[in-house]
Amino acid sequence: MVSKKNKKKKAQLPFRLNILFFIVFLLFSALVLQLGVVQILNGEAFQSEIDRTTNDYTEVPVPRGKMYDRNGELIVGNDAAYSITYTPEKGIQAEDRLNVAEKLAEHISMDSEDHLDSVTLRDKREYWYLNNTEEAKGLLSKKESEEMDNGEAYTETLKRIDEDKVDDYSKQQLEVMAIKKEMDKAMALTPQVIKNENVSPEEFARVSAHLDELPGINATTDWNRKYPYDQTFRDFAGSITSEEQGIPADQEDYYLTRGYSRNDRVGNSGLEEEYERVLRGRKEKIQYTTNNDGTVVDSDVVVDGQRGKDLVLTVDMELQQQVDKVLREEMQAAMNADPVENREMEYATAVVMDPNTGEILAASGQRYDDKENEFVSTETASIFNANAPGSSVKGATMLAGYESGVIEPGQRFYDTTINVASTPPKSSWTDLGWVNDYDALEQSSNVYMFYIAMRMGGYYNYEPNKPMPVESGTFQEMRNYYAQFGLGVETGIDFPQESTGFTGPNGSGKTLDLAIGQYDTYTTMQMAQYVSTIANGGSRVRPHFMKEVRNPIPHDEGLGPVHESYNTDIMNQLQMSSSEIDRVQEGFRRVFQEPNGTGSRHFADKPYDAAGKTGTAEYDKYHKDGSYTSTENLSLVGYAPYDDPEVAFAIMVPFTGKGSDYPINHNIGKGILDAYFELENDDEEE
Template identity: 40%
Template sequence: MSQSKNGKNHIPFRLNVLFFAIFLLFSTLILRLGYIQIVQGDDFERDLEQTASEVTRVDAPRGLMYDRNGELLVDNKLTLSLTYTNKRDVSEEERVDIASKLATIIEVDKDELEKIPERNKKDFWLTTHPEEAKELITEADEEQAEDEDELYDLQLARITDEHLRDLNDELKTVYIWGEMISGYYNAPQRIKKGLTREEAHTISERLDKMPGVDILRDADRQYLYEDAFPRFFGQTGAIPRENLQEYLAKGYNRSDEVGTSFLEEYYESTLRGKKAEISSEEENTGEETNGSRGNDLVLTIDIDLQQDVESIIDQVVGGNTGSFINDPEAYAVVIEPDTGDILAVSGYSDHLGTVSSSFEMGSTVKAATVLVGLETGVVTPGTYIYDAPINLPYTPEISSVVNLGNVNYLTALERSSNVYMAHIAMRLAGYHYGSSQTWNTEKYHEAYEIMRYYYSQFGLGVKTGVDLPSESTGINGGKANPGNLLYLSFGQFDTYTPMQLAQYIATIANDGYRMQPRLVKEIHEPNTNKDAMGPVKKQFMPNVLNRIEIDPQYIDMVQQGLWRVTNGSRGTARSYFADTEYTSAGKTGTAQIKIRQESTNHLIDGNNQAFVGYAPYENPEVAVAVIVPGVYKSGQSGMANTIAKRALDAYFDLKEKRPGKEEETRLGQN
């Protein structure tokens, strides 16, 4: 190479061009790498996660339910479900194609087709009729619209019933398509639960032609004693729309099934299983992270007693259906006084009324009224009141079944004196019957409050606390006039539920402790062997809601009055309990009502028959409350008494047949 005059080497021009080009290439490469890392890094990382570590969560079976003696009541039955996992990069045409293919394979209930939301139909029509959809938008619309969403809303609004009639032959496809797109991306959405063997086989053969479609093992709830305990087990199903956001916030998927009523709903978090997780890599190897069944519930129910009570009600009421003004009704609750355990809860044709329906319970509430009178001092153990009709202005005559003459608290309970109770109410209001005195509004309003205050301590007119999603508290009739105060005192004004009535008599039976009624006593960890329960995870101890503010000696005295009802020479229930091997106590009730007859729309005079009681009298183990409402005055009498007596018989018969198991149960609670 030659040298210049100043001694420096000359670099050829072409070599300079080459260096410059290399510099430009490296600069471009560095800029591109920076753009990918900084600008598009998050997108690529998200795509990588979706393709390399995408997780599918598979539902796990729900927990089981057992009765108090370990009898399996609610099980799971293996079934297969069709699912679809939606992806962001799937075209609408592909989804419609898959829905069309599935529509030729699976059956869909007609009810589901009838419930397809109109919005789904419109969305499907727009997807499958793109050219016609364009015609729904004018050039003016495109100029005025702020964005594509506004144009889409215009298209939806302009779809007519005539347009949607084009879909009548494709409703199954519309339904399936709607289910496919209703879930989140990359989460399996349940399309159909309970595939038939033929459906599952056909789908399996065509999975390679339907990306995103899969068949997963699932579980159907199996209620083994549905006829004996039909409503309170509850049901499972899709997440209710009004609760969707709440469940999503708790980590549920939109397609998950949850408890939708009663025990299934109340104990949802306990019964819910832990989902199995299958990642995208694991799907290729067949490996998965095992889920687990939900925790199991041990109910307080004795299913044998429950079946007996069901049968008793069916026999007594079913044999006298002509005695009812409208459809026959009857409800019974059998409860353990010391713990609040519900041993049986039943209704003729419907169990729900035991917590949701309320009735005037008649003379069954008189024990509470006597206790109010004794505690407030308006009557004493030595007080005698002459039982004769009471006539007040603007109030129908108040009397007992017959004029009873002089009665004290014992004979008032034994023979069921309405007049004795009415005098307690008048004395609470400071009113002296037979004088020229007028009613003091402030005083009789105060008397209403005093009576309801004490009643509420027994559970009458307030929530019992039973472990169910909702219960009625009955109807408070207000305090409009003094005459109704007297009717309140003997159970013919305010209304109460059968569950409240059971809590009330149980409170008297256990010497004044209002126990919270419960249907679940224990939670157990799941066991692979269904015949043996797993370890106890949680045990619910009996819960005392309150101790009634009444002198214990008065409770003892009223208990004696209730003993006389079933054992006294003139007890109103003596004839029903005279031949029992156990000693009982109780109170009959008949509320005179007017009820509208549905077939004629006329008001008819009728009765609500009721009974509350417990046994053995000396050491109560069981209490019962029965209400048979809406009976003709000329209808069969004593139905509530008969049901209650036979229910107590059934309890003691079962106890005799399995003394060891019953003793173990009671020892375990101490």
């Protein structure tokens, strides 16, 4: 017999199960409802997220613009070169890059010393890590791993890989590491050069045939600068950075804000740097479409690339070569002449320019390398190296005397030794007697210039062996006059840097030296601007290398249409009157054309009727051991023809020794003008 109590318990069980089933039913209903909401209401949005793509852009560098001389001769061009590049997709892992590197190593060689030497101990350890991941992870305890972030753990793991495990890799494995090292530099969707030097046609063909097996790898053409004239004009043309160097670190912000990438090649010296904005070109812009997992699904060129614009320079490369040759030959002849005690001639420089426009026709510098026993180019010494020029500056001193009112045209002084108390005697190269302004230039009177300097300092009544009180400010006044010609100030040349020379401290005892070019120092380019200012009648023109900018043309041969031209820039006009300038021009003519002229025996019989001024500066050259050598700087400035100048030049040959009889400055001047007018005649005959 079943008790009432047991009947009650049996009745309660189904009721509880029903409640449980009901709860389960509600949960399933809620789940079905949620799935319905996801599928019906949000399904399209979620599917869109799955299918979502993004657009990214990358820019591909283009060849730089070229440089031509004034006659259309190529000075700096581009040589096409095979190049192997790597453009990774987003999210590429180290294992993926290693896999590609191993496959790529089957088709190209990276066995040059530069590539193999670039593989470091860390590179070897990373290679071992990727090939022995599980063993590598065991080098850290679980506790150590938990206490470090991923980067710290990875770095510590690499340190614990024993060197014995990585010291016997084969050459083939080292090449794989070298390839991966270059690949690791690549940023997502940005081409990175793997190899662009000495890529053989066979390597290029093999990689091209296996691109489907090499994700991200491309075989393309790159470019390298070529120089048809070898070292001629290379200093001024300048250089560019390599792919490895990229943009200079100290100018990173400047370049990045102007659309450059870090591995872009840019001009880092000379005209390459000066005209970077023109030569760089317009990069090709590619749009990459990637899906949600980072895979590239489409690409399109949205901006066509265009190589840089071309520069047509003012230089005449045939004349440039002739000027280089003249400097080398005359330096050699001077060294072969009768030995001169303490001769320490290091280099010679020359600048040839159009005095009316400032166009630089040639700018040369040659230095003799004693170790190599050969001449080497040092062209930029003409704008970087400054020396005391001596009497070549007397044209500026004479005009300063006219303008300051301390002398009048035709005024005479008696040329004999000047004796100032507590100062060594000062004189011309010989006592010249009574000389006027013409005579002073023609025969190079120091004493005439001394009187100008003394009078500018308020000292009109010279008395032998008495002190010479000179008013304060005389030095600066004279320098201000010189600056009108470009002496002691920037010439404004279109080049990244230039020297302004050295200006010594003001001192009344040096006023006379300043007046004859034996105190402040000037560059050869400053001297060329100075003589051009006199030659053209008083306009100080800015010297420049750039004549025109030309747009590139599709077939890449020849010159395109003019994009920009350089107009003559007159920086200032001399304060002196035209009649006063005429007198200095006549004095310069007499120097080269009249029997008593200091340069007449070298130029009087030449058909091009040159004018100019000679210069010799006595100079004490100090050495590292504290000793010094008494030597001379030789200079020469001039132009031709004197009545209608079309070419001007300046020459500087420092440290020629003491008392040398070899007229190296005159011979260089003759050689330059001979070459110029010979080329001019050849052009006219053609």
